[in-house]
Amino acid sequence: MTDIKIKITDRDGVLHEIDAPTDMNMNLMEVVRSYELAPEGTIGICGGMAMCASCQCYVVSDHELPEMGDDEEAMLSEAFNVKDNSRLGCQLHITEDMDGLEVELAPEEV
Amino acid sequence: MIKTDILIIGAGPTGLFAVFEAGLLKLKCHLIDALPQAGGQCSEIYPKKPIYDIPGFPEVLAGELVDNLMEQIKPFQPGFTLGERAETIKKLDDGSFLVTTNKGTEHNAPIVAIAGGLGSFEPRKPLLENISKFEDNGVAYMIKDPEVYRNKKVVIAGGGDSALDWSIFLANIASQVTLVHRRNEFRGALDSVEKVQELKNQGKINLITPAEIISLNGDDTLESVLVRKISNANEEILLEVDDFIPLFGLSPKLGPIGDWGLEIEKNAIKVNTFDYQTNIPGIFAIGDVNTYPGKLKLILCGFHEATLMCQSAFQIIFPDKKYVMKYTTVGGVSGFDGSTKEAPKAVVKAIE
Numbered sequence: 001m002t003d004i005k006i007k008i009t010d011r012d013g014v015l016h017e018i019d020a021p022t023d024m025n026m027n028l029m030e031v032v033r034s035y036e037l038a039p040e041g042t043i044g045i046c047g048g049m050a051m052c053a054s055c056q057c058y059v060v061s062d063h064e065l066p067e068m069g070d071d072e073e074a075m076l077s078e079a080f081n082v083k084d085n086s087r088l089g090c091q092l093h094i095t096e097d098m099d100g101l102e103v104e105l106a107p108e109e110v
Numbered sequence: 111m112i113k114t115d116i117l118i119i120g121a122g123p124t125g126l127f128a129v130f131e132a133g134l135l136k137l138k139c140h141l142i143d144a145l146p147q148a149g150g151q152c153s154e155i156y157p158k159k160p161i162y163d164i165p166g167f168p169e170v171l172a173g174e175l176v177d178n179l180m181e182q183i184k185p186f187q188p189g190f191t192l193g194e195r196a197e198t199i200k201k202l203d204d205g206s207f208l209v210t211t212n213k214g215t216e217h218n219a220p221i222v223a224i225a226g227g228l229g230s231f232e233p234r235k236p237l238l239e240n241i242s243k244f245e246d247n248g249v250a251y252m253i254k255d256p257e258v259y260r261n262k263k264v265v266i267a268g269g270g271d272s273a274l275d276w277s278i279f280l281a282n283i284a285s286q287v288t289l290v291h292r293r294n295e296f297r298g299a300l301d302s303v304e305k306v307q308e309l310k311n312q313g314k315i316n317l318i319t320p321a322e323i324i325s326l327n328g329d330d331t332l333e334s335v336l337v338r339k340i341s342n343a344n345e346e347i348l349l350e351v352d353d354f355i356p357l358f359g360l361s362p363k364l365g366p367i368g369d370w371g372l373e374i375e376k377n378a379i380k381v382n383t384f385d386y387q388t389n390i391p392g393i394f395a396i397g398d399v400n401t402y403p404g405k406l407k408l409i410l411c412g413f414h415e416a417t418l419m420c421q422s423a424f425q426i427i428f429p430d431k432k433y434v435m436k437y438t439t440v441g442g443v444s445g446f447d448g449s450t451k452e453a454p455k456a457v458v459k460a461i462e
């Protein structure tokens with residue numbers, strides 16, 4: 001299997017069900033960017049280095065995801081609008097285990 | 111009023127290299143940047159990270175690349191207006207442009223090159239209800255003049271290098287420094303963390319972790335902040351303060367340039383690929399800030415765009431002069447400071 005299904009609710013509340021490749025070394029932030037689910041310049045500002053939190057999302061489904069690394073935990077501790085189910089999209093690499101994952105993009109920090 | 115040939119908005123790698131290319135054509139440049147230092151994303155987001163795709167540099171730290179660019183453009187003596195955001199633009203009767211910053215500094219040039227990248231870097235402001243009320247009345251997101259805090263009670267919030275560095279610096283200036291962070295761990299340079307620990311042990315820094323500021327109080331100016339410890343007890347501490355400095359990093363915003371009447375697509379300025387001019391003649395957009403079919407946001411592409419832009423700028427400023435591109439190996443580099451660089455000529459000696 002090379003594609004999985006992911007449900008992403010964008011910042012306007014619109015739900016998108018998309019196919020995400022598992023064989024392209026992509027992370028969730030990059031998937032959101034490739035489907036243009038958030039305007040350019042509002043997501044992935046640090047390029048995926050866990051340094052900006054522009055890719056924060058809330059994990060709605062109960063998938064078991066890889067544990068947070070130190071960088072992700074540190075960034076989320078300084079980000080705004082953080083909830084218990086917050087993750088940084090750029091730190092979630094797309095794998096087959098994520099099939100059916102449901103996430104919601106956190107609001108853009110203004 | 112600052113007058114120049116090409117006014118460059120944005121001192122990132124693209125804007126800096128444009129100074130060099132303009133200099134070869136004997137055009138003077140002045141740069142405006144919202145950040146207090148040059149270098150754009152390279153300096154602000156990833157100065158210590160290596161870049162691997164700059165031609166001729168198998169590996170170069172982003173900060174080093176900026177230092178090299180600054181060295182390379184030194185002979186062309188660019189002017190800088192740093193720490194100010196270009197806010198408005200006006201076309202004057204003589205066809206030149208007047209660009210004014212948020213601090214009121216005026217710049218005049220026949221050519222404007224927007225090299226604004228992702229936009230001007232603005233502080234990430236914590237979501238505290240009345241924070242805007244206290245801006246410049248006790249709340250500041252950047253420290254410009256540390257002397258302002260002499261003998262004051264200061265609270266700093268954040269867990270990165272800036273929060274650590276300023277806590278250390280102000281420990282010897284302010285009458286009291288409190289550092290509040292949501293975690294016990296800080297993500298800054300190890301020696302800064304150790305220094306804060308040392309200053310805490312000496313009683314020079316009051317460290318409250320894991321904790322967060324939950325409200326700001328005062329009539330006209332800030333008088334106190336309420337800190338909540340993040341623990342089971344959720345203990346609350348009311349701190350009397352003169353100044354609150356949240357240091358949660360910066361985030362880029364296209365900002366006022368978006369209202370200059372330029373054609374915008376997906377948060378970027380539309381340009382042609384002949385010379386990267388916008389829909390307004392005389393205003394160019396180069397580097398990450400522009401868009402055209404096939405655009406790639408890479409440093410290399412910004413350099414290329416800056417080079418082509420300068421050729422057209424030259425023709426607009428000197429419509430009657432013809433310029434023929436010269437290789438620097440052949441023509442050398444003559445700075446405005448009188449310096450010259452050229453390839454050494456081979457010595458021809460007669461053979462008897």
Ligand SMILES: Cc1cc2nc3c(=O)[nH]c(=O)nc-3n(C[C@H](O)[C@H](O)[C@H](O)COP(=O)(O)OP(=O)(O)OC[C@H]3O[C@@H](n4cnc5c(N)ncnc54)[C@H](O)[C@@H]3O)c2cc1C
Binds near residue numbers: 046120145160162412
């Ligand atoms: C983490 C990360 C890693 C990267 N790695 C690479 C890499 O390996 N290779 C590569 O080629 N590229 C890389 N990039 C992309 C590269 O950094 C950008 O392409 C490059 O910085 C663009 O340069 P620029 O000069 O066009 O814009 P920027 O570097 O964004 O500079 C723009 C400047 O304009 C200023 N500005 C904007 N608006 C205003 C205004 N109104 N008034 C005053 N100032 C203003 C901003 O403050 C900023 O300093 C990376 C980017 C990031 C974030």
Ligand code: FES
Binds near residue numbers: 075
């Ligand atoms: S893209 Fe910056 S933290 Fe994920």
